[in-house]
Amino acid sequence: MVAPLEEGHVRLYTCGPTVYARAHVGNFRTFLFEDILRRWLERRFARVTHVMNLTDVDDKIIRQAAAAGHGLHAETAPFIDAFYEDLRTLNIRPAQHFPRATEYIEEMVALIERLEEAGVAYRSAGSVYYRVAGFPHYGRLSGARAEGLVAGAGGRVDADEYDKEDVRDFALWKAVGADEIGWDTRLGRGRPGWHIECSAMSMALLGESFDLHCGGVDNIFPHHENEIAQSEAATGRQFVQIWSHSAYLRIGGEKIAKSMDNFATVPDLVASGARPSALRYMLAAAAHYRKPVNYSDESLHAATESVDRLADFDARVRGHPPRAGENEARVERIAEARAEFGAAMDDDLNLPGAMGTVFSLIRVLNRELDDGELDSASYSALVGFLDEVDDVLGVMELVANERAGNSLSEEDRALLDLRRVARERCEWSESDRLREVLADRGIVVEDTGEGQRWRRL
Ligand code: AMP
Ligand code: ZN
Numbered sequence: 192m193v194a195p196l197e198e199g200h201v202r203l204y205t206c207g208p209t210v211y212a213r214a215h216v217g218n219f220r221t222f223l224f225e226d227i228l229r230r231w232l233e234r235r236f237a238r239v240t241h242v243m244n245l246t247d248v249d250d251k252i253i254r255q256a257a258a259a260g261h262g263l264h265a266e267t268a269p270f271i272d273a274f275y276e277d278l279r280t281l282n283i284r285p286a287q288h289f290p291r292a293t294e295y296i297e298e299m300v301a302l303i304e305r306l307e308e309a310g311v312a313y314r315s316a317g318s319v320y321y322r323v324a325g326f327p328h329y330g331r332l333s334g335a336r337a338e339g340l341v342a343g344a345g346g347r348v349d350a351d352e353y354d355k356e357d358v359r360d361f362a363l364w365k366a367v368g369a370d371e372i373g374w375d376t377r378l379g380r381g382r383p384g385w386h387i388e389c390s391a392m393s394m395a396l397l398g399e400s401f402d403l404h405c406g407g408v409d410n411i412f413p414h415h416e417n418e419i420a421q422s423e424a425a426t427g428r429q430f431v432q433i434w435s436h437s438a439y440l441r442i443g444g445e446k447i448a449k450s451m452d453n454f455a456t457v458p459d460l461v462a463s464g465a466r467p468s469a470l471r472y473m474l475a476a477a478a479h480y481r482k483p484v485n486y487s488d489e490s491l492h493a494a495t496e497s498v499d500r501l502a503d504f505d506a507r508v509r510g511h512p513p514r515a516g517e518n519e520a521r522v523e524r525i526a527e528a529r530a531e532f533g534a535a536m537d538d539d540l541n542l543p544g545a546m547g548t549v550f551s552l553i554r555v556l557n558r559e560l561d562d563g564e565l566d567s568a569s570y571s572a573l574v575g576f577l578d579e580v581d582d583v584l585g586v587m588e589l590v591a592n593e594r595a596g597n598s599l600s601e602e603d604r605a606l607l608d609l610r611r612v613a614r615e616r617c618e619w620s621e622s623d624r625l626r627e628v629l630a631d632r633g634i635v636v637e638d639t640g641e642g643q644r645w646r647r648l
Contacts, residue, residue: 192235192537193433195402199237202401203229204393204431206410207289209246210270211255215454216474216486217440217447219281221407223471224437224480224540226283228405230583231536242396243286244389245271247293248382253372263293263372277457281471282585290392292383298391299383300376303363305425315354317366317379323359326420332434333412361417363387386417390430394422404431411436437480444485462600464633464647468502468589469495476542476584497546502590504553505577507560513570521559525572528552532580542583549580596645603634610636611643 195201205225208214214222225243232239247267256266271291278285292299303319306312311325323329355361362384367373373382383391393404399422406415415434422430439446447454460470473494478484528548535545556573565573581587599607610625626636633648 193232193402195236196400196432201232201236201239201403202397203232203239203241203403203405204389204397204401205241205243205286205404206389206406206414207243207245208270208274209249209252210267210274211249211251212449213270213273213456213458214277215447215449215456216460216470217454218407219277219283219457219470220440220474220484221405221437222278222283223281223475224435225405226281226585227475227480227542227583228403228435228540229284230585231540234579234582235537240288240397241284241286242288242290242393244392245274245289245291246385246388247271247291248372248388249385253382256372273456280457280461280467281474282467282589284585288396290396292388292392295388295392295395296374296376296383298395299387300364300378302387302391302394302421302425303378306363306421309424311420311424312363313356315356318354318362318381319364319378320355320360321363321417321420322356323361323420324357326424328423329359329420330416332419333416361386361413363421386414387421389414390418390421390425393418394426394430399426400428400430400432402432403435404433405435405437408436408438435480438478438483440474440484440486442486447486462602464600465491466495466498466589466593468498468586468593471586471589472498472584476546479539479541479543481539497550498586498590500550500553501580501584502587502594504557505581505587507557508565508570508573508577511564513565513567516566517568518566519568521556521566521569522572524555525552525569525576529572529576529579532576536583545580546584599634599645603629603632606632607634607636607643607645614638614643 193201203225205222208218229239229241245267248263252263252266256263259266275285303312306321307314307319309325311322312319313322314320364376364378364381364383364387366379366381369380373380393401404415404418411434419430441447442453445453457467457470461467469491473486473490474484476497477490477494484490528551531548532545535541535548538544606625606629610622610629613619613621613625629636629645630648634645635648637644637646
């Protein structure tokens with residue numbers, strides 16, 4: 192567990208999406224890990240300040256904007272809106288700050304000037320580069336990967352940087368021509384490198400030294416290694432106390448990536464029948480955040496079952512008014528489970544382990560509670576625990592929406608509407624036909640006194 196630099200206040204920075212396309216479900220594995228972390232920290236500390244940046248300028252965005260003949264903002268706005276919408280779909284708590292790189296150009300320029308003064312930045316052909324040899328701690332975070340660096344390795348090393356003193360050096364400021372998208376600054380006309388964005392925005396909003404910085408494992412090198420080099424060379428202070436990275440979401444054993452054509456977005460999956468609650472559970476709780484998760488129908492199905500088991504139990508407990516009394520052994524069992532849950536979460540955010548404890552308790556209590564009735568002391572203990580579990584897991588509100596019928600794809604909803612209208616008009620054969628169409632789509636319809644109800648097969 193982190194000991195915050197400022198008493199009772201945790202400062203958390205998480206690398207956000209590059210908004211040149213809608214974020215894919217792999218990105219959301221990382222964002223959900225960060226959401227679970229944030230929620231747990233909020234239970235443990237009086238105050239958490241969470242900053243997530245939006246990278247709204249990079250080569251691809253510029254290329255796309257130029258091709259479309261509009262500015263950066265017009266290019267990124269729809270993807271930023273889509274990102275916020277997906278956060279809501281998955282019940283991810285919004286950061287207090289979503290700084291956009293394009294709004295922090297002055298901070299970046301000032302930071303680059305500090306690096307020049309410190310002797311770790313140099314100009315070459317109008318661009319400014321970081322001199323890795325000038326920072327003795329380079330490689331501390333990523334170890335061998337930084338030492339083994341060759342041009343083009345590690346993913347995001349730009350191939351167009353001919354003017355560097357050393358292959359390890361990276362661009363802080365990239366010169367651009369008068370007709371290209373860029374900013375006229377004290378460094379000349381250009382645009383920022385990717386890494387300087389996060390150093391400048393995190394330090395502007397959280398201070399030069401803060402507690403936690405997160406991302407996916409592909410951020411470790413070069414992105415976070417370079418952020419450390421930039422920030423620490425400029426300030427002479429430790430940049431971040433703890434770095435945490437989540438492993439990949441994969442599909443068929445491969446990393447999901449926008450460049451791989453194997454990705455799906457959150458609305459794609461919801462339209463194909465995935466429930467947001469189950470997606471959330473699968474991405475956040477099916478495996479420890481340091482272990483890869485494979486996306487498959489089976490893993491989604493298992494997550495759906497877990498969510499339903501939890502929600503059904505929760506409904507069962509809250510649906511029966513307790514009777515007066517105290518079953519001491521039961522109260523004790525619930526308290527033990529709650530302590531185990533907390534210990535697992537404190538142990539490097541072991542949510543799968545914590546949920547294992549919850550489901551063991553549910554198994555025992557479901558057996559004991561055939562009549563559904565609890566003694567009032569156990570009832571309060573259990574409701575308190577279930578509230579804590581969901582404060583971290585964040586699925587019950589999604590389940591409630593889904594059960595209220597709000598999670599259908601547009602096509603399914605349209606079919607249900609057509610059937611409702613057909614019944615209102617007493618068109619029974621049409622209503623039967625639509626029932627079959629829906630059944631083929633995995634939706635069972637029943638007619639009740641209050642109209643038609645649907646559930647998934
Ligand atoms: P990007 O938009 O590419 O900058 O990525 C945003 C975040 O998603 C970063 O923290 C990445 O590390 C993370 N990320 C990208 N692909 C995956 C994946 N397949 N699984 C988990 N996290 C990912
Ligand atoms: Zn970043």
